[in-house]
Amino acid sequence: MLRTNFRFEKDTRSISYSSVVLDLKLLKAPLQKEQELQIHHTSQTRRVSRDGSRPNFCYGVRRRERAQMGVKRLGIGLVGSGFMGRSHAFAFNAVGQVFDLPFRPALAVLADRDEAIAAEAAGALGFERAVGDWRRLVDDASVDLVAIAAPNRFHKPIALAAFEAGKHVYCEKPLATSLADARAMVEAAERSGRVGLVGFNYLKNPIIALAREMIEAGEIGALVAFRGIHAEDYMIDPDAPHSFRTEPEGGGVLMDLGSHIVSLARHLVGPIEEVSAMAATVHESRPADGARRTVPVEDHGHLVARFQNGALGALSANWLAPGRKMQLEFELTGTRGTIAFTQERFNELRVYAAGDPPGRGGFKTIVAGPDTPPYGRFCPAPGHQLGFNDLKTIEVAHLIAAIAGEEAPSPDFREGYEVQRTVTAALRSAKERNWVRVDGV
Numbered sequence: 001m002l003r004t005n006f007r008f009e010k011d012t013r014s015i016s017y018s019s020v021v022l023d024l025k026l027l028k029a030p031l032q033k034e035q036e037l038q039i040h041h042t043s044q045t046r047r048v049s050r051d052g053s054r055p056n057f058c059y060g061v062r063r064r065e066r067a068q069m070g071v072k073r074l075g076i077g078l079v080g081s082g083f084m085g086r087s088h089a090f091a092f093n094a095v096g097q098v099f100d101l102p103f104r105p106a107l108a109v110l111a112d113r114d115e116a117i118a119a120e121a122a123g124a125l126g127f128e129r130a131v132g133d134w135r136r137l138v139d140d141a142s143v144d145l146v147a148i149a150a151p152n153r154f155h156k157p158i159a160l161a162a163f164e165a166g167k168h169v170y171c172e173k174p175l176a177t178s179l180a181d182a183r184a185m186v187e188a189a190e191r192s193g194r195v196g197l198v199g200f201n202y203l204k205n206p207i208i209a210l211a212r213e214m215i216e217a218g219e220i221g222a223l224v225a226f227r228g229i230h231a232e233d234y235m236i237d238p239d240a241p242h243s244f245r246t247e248p249e250g251g252g253v254l255m256d257l258g259s260h261i262v263s264l265a266r267h268l269v270g271p272i273e274e275v276s277a278m279a280a281t282v283h284e285s286r287p288a289d290g291a292r293r294t295v296p297v298e299d300h301g302h303l304v305a306r307f308q309n310g311a312l313g314a315l316s317a318n319w320l321a322p323g324r325k326m327q328l329e330f331e332l333t334g335t336r337g338t339i340a341f342t343q344e345r346f347n348e349l350r351v352y353a354a355g356d357p358p359g360r361g362g363f364k365t366i367v368a369g370p371d372t373p374p375y376g377r378f379c380p381a382p383g384h385q386l387g388f389n390d391l392k393t394i395e396v397a398h399l400i401a402a403i404a405g406e407e408a409p410s411p412d413f414r415e416g417y418e419v420q421r422t423v424t425a426a427l428r429s430a431k432e433r434n435w436v437r438v439d440g441v
C-alpha cells in the first residue's frame with residue numbers, strides 16, 4: 001500500500017519514506033495503477049538516474065518475501081580456477097549473504113584443463129564435482145549458468161556450446177580472440193534468449209555509478225575530454241613467459257588491459273567513433289617450452305579517439321609500467337567541472353566543480369559509503385572500503401537479477417562486442433598508421 005510520508009531528496013534524486021524506497025517508475029507512471037508499481041524495501045535510499053535508467057546494482061525484495069516466494073537453486077558451472085576463477089567462486093559464495101536474491105547459487109561443477117587440477121580446485125573452492133573437460137560441465141543437467149574464467153581462446157567454444165545447451169553465460173573479458181568470434185557469440189546469445197554477461201567488473205564500482213550519475217545530472221557540464229590509462233607492471237620482466245596474454249589472436253595489452261579502459265570510457269562518455277593509435281613491443285622475445293620465442297603482440301598501446309558525442313579522448317594500455325600495480329585511471333573534463341578516478345584508490349572520487357569563490361576552489365574527495373549503494377550491503381560504515389572481490393560480488397548479484405528478469409544484463413555480449421570492435425580498430429590503426437572508424441571494422 002502506498003501511504004504518505006514521502007521525502008523527495010533533490011540532491012540525491014531519489015524518493016524515500018521510512019525504510020521503503022520506490023522504483024523510478026513512480027516518477028513516470030500515473031499512480032492509479034497501484035498493482036503495477038514495484039516497491040523495493042531497503043534500509044538505504046536508492047539512487048536513480050535522471051533519465052530513468054536503473055543503476056547497475058540490484059536490491060531485489062526483502063529476504064522474508066523471497067523466502068515466501070521460494071528461492072530457486074541456480075547451478076553454477078565454473079571453467080577455470082586461476083586468478084579469475086577464484087574470484088568468481090568467492091563472489092558466488094558471498095553473494096547470497098550480501099544481497100537478497102531470487103536464486104541461490106549452488107557451486108555444482110568445476111572444470112579445469114585436467115581432472116587432477118579440477119578436483120583440487122573444486123575441493124578448495126567448494127564445488128560439488130570436478131571434471132577435466134569443460135564439455136562435460138556444459139552438458140551437465142545440474143548446471144544452469146556457465147562461468148568462463150579460462151584463457152581467452154576458450155571463451156567462444158564454451159559460450160557457444162553453453163547457449164546451445166540452454167545455459168546462461170558469464171564470460172570474462174575480452175569477449176573473444178577476434179571480432180568475428182565476438183560477433184558469433186553475440187548472435188548465439190541473442191538467439192538463445194539466455195543471459196550473457198561480460199566480466200568488466202570495474203563498471204560495478206559504486207563510486208563509478210556515482211560518477212555516471214553526476215555526469216548524467218550535468219554536474220560537470222558538457223563532456224569535453226576523457227583521458228584514461230590502464231597500466232600495470234606484471235610483464236616488465238623480459239623473462240616473464242609466454243601465456244594466453246601473448247598469443248597472436250586475442251592477446252596483447254590492448255585486449256588484456258585496454259579493453260577495461262575502453263569499457264570505462266564507453267560507460268561514462270559513450271561510443272567511440274574513430275581512433276588513431278600507436279603500439280610497440282619492447283621485449284621482443286620471451287621464454288616458452290625451454291626456448292625463447294618471438295612476442296607477436298604489443299607491450300604498450302596508445303590511442304587518441306573521437307567519441308560520437310564530440311568529446312575527445314586519449315587512452316593508453318601498458319603492462320610494463322614500473323611501479324604501476326593497478327593504474328586504471330581516468331580524468332574526465334567537462335565544461336563546468338572535472339571528475340578524476342584511480343582504481344588504486346577505488347573507494348574515492350575526486351571532483352572539481354566550478355563556482356567556488358576566488359581562492360577557495362579546489363578538488364574535493366568523495367569517499368564511498370552507504371550513500372553510494374550498494375556499498376551499504378557490505379558495510380554500514382562509510383570509508384571502510386570495498387575490495388576487488390566485492391566488485392565481482394556486485395557483478396554476480398546483477399547477473400542473478402538479470403537471469404531472474406529483474407534487471408537488463410549490462411555489460412551484455414553486445415557491449416562486449418562493441419568494446420572488442422573499438423580495440424580492434426585501434427590495433428588496425430596502429431598497423432596501418434591511419435585513423436580508423438570503429439563502425440568500419
Ligand SMILES: NC(=O)c1ccc[n+]([C@@H]2O[C@H](COP(=O)([O-])OP(=O)(O)OC[C@H]3O[C@@H](n4cnc5c(N)ncnc54)[C@H](O)[C@@H]3O)[C@@H](O)[C@H]2O)c1
Nearest residue numbers: 080081082083084085112113149150151152172173174199
Ligand atoms: N575481469 C578482470 O578483472 C580480469 C582479471 C584477470 C583476468 N581476466 C580474464 O579472465 C580469464 C582468465 O584469466 P586468469 O588471469 O584467471 O588466468 P589464469 O591463468 O590465472 O587461470 C586460467 C585458468 O584456466 C584453466 N584452463 C586452462 N586451459 C583450460 C581448459 N582447456 N579447460 C578448462 N580450464 C582451462 C587454467 O588451468 C587456470 O585454472 C581471461 O580471459 C582474462 O582475460 C579478467
